[in-house]
Amino acid sequence: MQAKTAAGPKLVVEGATKYYDTKSGPLHALDNTALQVQDGEFACVVGPSGCGKTTLLWSIAGLHSLTSGSVRLDGDEVTGPHPQIGMVFQEANLLPWRNLRANIEFPFEIRRVPPDRARIDHLLQEVGLGGFDEKFPRELSGGMQQRAAIVRALSFDPSVLLMDEPFGALDAFTRDEMNLLVEKIWLETQKTIVFITHNITEAVFLSDNVYVMSARPGRIAKVFPIPFERPRTLDLLATKEVFDLVNEIKAEIESSPSPAIAPPAELTA
Template sequence: MVLITAPRTVQTPAKLRINGATKIYESKSGPVHALEDFSLDVREGELICILGPSGCGKTTLLWALSGLHALTRGEVALDGRPVTGPRPNELGMIFQDANLLPWRNLRQNIHFPFEIKRRPVPRQRITALLHETGLTGFDGSYPRELSGGMQQRASIVRALAQEPSVLLMDEPFGALDAFTRDEMNLLLLRLWSESAQTIVFVTHNISEAIFLGDRVVVMTPRPGRLARIYDIDLPRPRTIDMMFEPSFIELIQDIKRTVEAGGRHSVEVE
């Protein structure tokens, strides 16, 4: 008997397709060119890190992906459909600040988006997520009673409770101390490995980007262009020890050089 098998390397279509994204803000002091001709396909289920120096247009790019603001030129498509406005059921957003309402306790904060959208609250899912993130017993606490790391974990629960297929994260652990950041990165990897979610994670921290990502996309200084894409072949599950291996440190240096070279490139072009 002859078995004919289909090739396994079938190219999956992009989950998110960014095509020629360009953004020029009109401000009182004149136009600000934040993003220039940025194109990228984000694969279904991948954790992709967007890395670049402060002010290079990372938040601008993420907001365009979320549909929260429009591009000057170019477009973004989710599952092949153009993103022209917010799609909160499909695209979840997590910011550097946990953005919890101070007058609501933790569970009430997590319920808030469901109340706004008049959707039923998935109580069991929320209880399971609180457990997974080590927040069991704190759901009656108010944000001021929680540490920064706990507040950010609550904002992750709030986003994941809505089961978005894509999670957009904007330097979510940037305000945390180094130990809490490591802890949060491990937590994020665990939650992601148990889901089918696609994550776009923005950071200016090189080692964080390498530690988390399947790929690291390096941006040039403003206006943000794509400088280079690194495939990260570190095995999973990842451990903090991996950050001290020589190959990890070499990669940090390599990416650092790319960021710096990107700077020279943009000066030459202007």
């Protein structure tokens, strides 16, 4: 199955520029970045560490403001946390003194709306956490905690799911399992997903399109459409097509000058 197409893009980032104020002066994190994600698309963003991936995702989520430029969702500008946007971070961020269900219901409490228990129960089953709702975070593996974070993000039924290196801290085997799970959820729900990773194989496995960011100040330097049929299975990862694509994307990332490894200016003067 391919991503469904719609009249206009679901998400439009235009001219996104971000400077952080730091003690040593302004830090240029994003530079005139443009990104368009279609409704129902699975988009992965990859790029060197520190290039501004998290900054871009937080801007899309309305969690911090851009210095200039805009983010639009279904045509409307995103200016703050948005009910149509769910977020999953690298850490599950579960409160240790609350059991799983109480963690998942916590955002509902903050918003003072009753939790959608039927939806939460369905999602818990869907991610294989049925029967674990009374457990505390310390009783769950890292993979299970991230499953709970996915349930929490989807519990409001957002149309967009933003994921910031959600499986970066998991072992390779658990990561594979989580990637299959995310693809299954995406196929069933047709959410629009923007997924950040520095694992290029993961990006190729999951995406309709892989967006490569340049070194900081980041911008989208190139888009790689990923042609493989859905649903994808792990044996795809052993094919020459994936191997070649991963290498092509790697070469694109490495061609971007990295300030971290560039020689100091005084040596090149």
